[in-house]
Amino acid sequence: MKTHNAILLTPEVVRGVVVKDSPGVYLLGNCSPETNTFEITYIGRSDKCLQKRLGSHNHTENCEYFVHLPCPDATEAFFLECYLWHALKSSPIMLNRIHPSSPEGTGMECPFCSTAKHFFQFVREREAKAKR
Numbered sequence: 361m362k363t364h365n366a367i368l369l370t371p372e373v374v375r376g377v378v379v380k381d382s383p384g385v386y387l388l389g390n391c392s393p394e395t396n397t398f399e400i401t402y403i404g405r406s407d408k409c410l411q412k413r414l415g416s417h418n419h420t421e422n423c424e425y426f427v428h429l430p431c432p433d434a435t436e437a438f439f440l441e442c443y444l445w446h447a448l449k450s451s452p453i454m455l456n457r458i459h460p461s462s463p464e465g466t467g468m469e470c471p472f473c474s475t476a477k478h479f480f481q482f483v484r485e486r487e488a489k490a491k492r
């Protein structure tokens with residue numbers, strides 16, 4: 361990712377650019393002047409307020425920049441976080457070692473961990489619809 365997409369991670373900047381009271385996902389990292397790229401070191405989400413989460417993040421000391429994406433609800437934020445975590449988990453500079461947890465009280469499963477289960481559920485539902 362090119363550095364021009366990354367935003368300085370300070371409480372003041374976060375308040376100015378991140379919409380309030382919106383769920384969403386974010387990536388934290390640092391910009392490499394040599395390669396002009398944003399090097400992602402942390403993936404996260406907020407189920408309620410991305411601005412609040414980013415404005416007081418505990419990785420501000422080792423991550424200078426962020427990118428973010430507001431989401432319409434916690435479900436989409438969870439799915440996007442899972443997607444990003446699976447895509448980036450093998451990076452040697454990633455700090456996230458534990459799989460993202462589902463939004464509180466939902467019991468949702470990661471669609472990427474349970475692909476086969478969801479595929480068979482989809483097939484069963486399609487067959488049931490075809491019989492109607």
Ligand SMILES: [Zn+2]
Nearest residue numbers: 442470472473
């Ligand atoms: Zn997963």
